[in-house]
Amino acid sequence: MGDWDALYATRTKNMRASEIRELLKLLDQPDIISFAGGIPDPALFPKEAIKEAYDAVLSKNADIALQYSVSEGYRPLREWLVQHMASLGVSCTIDNIVITTGSQQALDYLGKLFISPGDTVLTTWPTYLGALQAFNAYEPRYDRLNPEQGNMTPAAYRDSAKAAGGDVRLAYLTADFCNPTGETVSREGRSRLVELAHELNIPLIEDAAYRALRFDGDPVPTMLALDCEREGHIDRTRVVYSGSFSKTLTPGLRVGWVCAAQPVIAKLVLIKQAADLHSPTINQMAIHHVAERSFDKQVEKVRDSYRKRRDYMLDALARFMPAGVTWTKPEGGMFVWVTLPDGMDGAALLAKALQKARVAFVPGFAFYADGTGKNTIRLNFSLPNKEAIETGISRLGKLIAEEAI
Structure with a gap:
């Protein structure tokens, strides 16, 4: 051998x-x-709803569902997501959204887009294991975020990264019901992280896989919504929002999305073109059919x-x-x-x-x-x-x- x-x-x-x-x-x-x-x-x-969705898609739009498609994703689904993001306080257009094959693919693409070997990723201790796996392929080092207890100063983060031979390139966390701890970052903690991202001039990846699963208490604004409020327009924000239908509708269809400033989306589309051309159109159409009728x-x-x-x-x-x-x-x-x-x-x-x-x-x-x-x-x-x-x-x-x- x-x-x-x-x-x-x-x-x-x-x-x-x-x-x-x-x-x-x-x-x-x-x-x-x-x-x-x-x-x-x-x-x-929602098994019956998904069955009905595939039946409807194949009976009415089989040629579209089974054909190659655009890398950005199925347009009606992106239009639905524009309205969904609006309900979260984020004003955007379809040019701010790309469909991914699950949110895990989004993390891999974002690591590929932003991390060079030796660069520093800021994340919480502990954090989502899948994010570490996605980012590790791009050979970073890690430094610690403390959303509630207080972070290091931007200068300290920069100096630490420089001493290790790289730059601070991105921050990542799950702000709502974190995997693994189940904890939620306060509004004040989120605002501090948004401010830190701007001071460091880095993307802040908001993994929102569990956002919809709130049982108690009042919702906390997304970091992207806070950044939009701060900057006045999504294309001036530093937050990259990663969403998923896996925890609400079904994980097996592997449909997620990224909502971010248009220049970031444009680069992710190029990465997707090189990686898998596009996520399966029939799955996107089925998810759209179900979400449009019965998401809430x-x-x-x-x-x-x-x-x-x-x-x-x-x-x-x-x-x-x-x-x-x-x-x-x-x-x-x-x-x-x-x-x-x-x-x-x-x-x-x-x-x-x-x-x-x-x-x-x-x-x-x-x-x-x-x-x-x-x-x-x-x-x-x-x-x-x-x-x-x-x-x-x-x-x-x-x-x-x-x-x-």
Whole structure:
């Protein structure tokens, strides 16, 4: 066998298997209670509406649906998204929107667009594992954002990046019900981040995958809306908004979008032309058909279900977790973030949980750019039902108590 490792590009050294994608394989084992992947409940998918959408598309517009198309995306879907963004306080046109094959593709494209080897990416500790994987291919280093506690000064960020041999090139975070912690950044924190992006003259990527899944409390304006208010026009903003239909309608059709200043969209279109020409038109048309007719109703159904499961999990954690364990109390999204007693390792706990308790979760260190956070774990509540949550948290609490002795 040839030495393939010697032939790979240097950027491949940062490629790692996703902790989450590997754990998804456990779903095939029926006795495993999984709190691992951020998986929507398939029982909530609008299956009949999607079937009707494909039937309508193929009966009326098959030639368009099955043909090559423009890289920007299906125009009626982009027009619907213009109205959707307006409902979020963002005034834009279709020239400010490009359709991507899921929001994960958007993160890859944005990394390709902005990051050169040795440059610095600013992100929270912890942050979305998929973002780290997307950006790692472009060989950055990372520095830490602290939206609520206070960030470094722009000069300090620049000096730190320069000392490492590069520039500060972008900032990234999920502001609403963050994956993995479930926490939401305050309006004040968002405003500080927008100001920082302008002072550093860098893009601020707003990953809004969970934005629609608010159960409690008042909505906080998007960072893009705050930037539009600050600058007076979207084409003068620094925020790049990444949205997705995966958590509201269905993940399997892989439809996401980016809303940003027109020059950024124009560059992303060129990247898309070189990568895959365009996202599948038939999927975009089907998503548009469903969104136009029942988006709000579908979102409300998902919220109602996930709100109940969030409550089940928080109640079970309160009853079954031993002293020394703490957790977040998210107002929406799909995740609860658990901090274990000092010195307890989440990865080691997972190995024992799979063997002894038949419970799966994601160790927290995977979400840290520097590999810290070893005494943390992420729990998902969107997929397991009430009985599974009760049983799984009970088993996990017992195991943690035993390990803490």
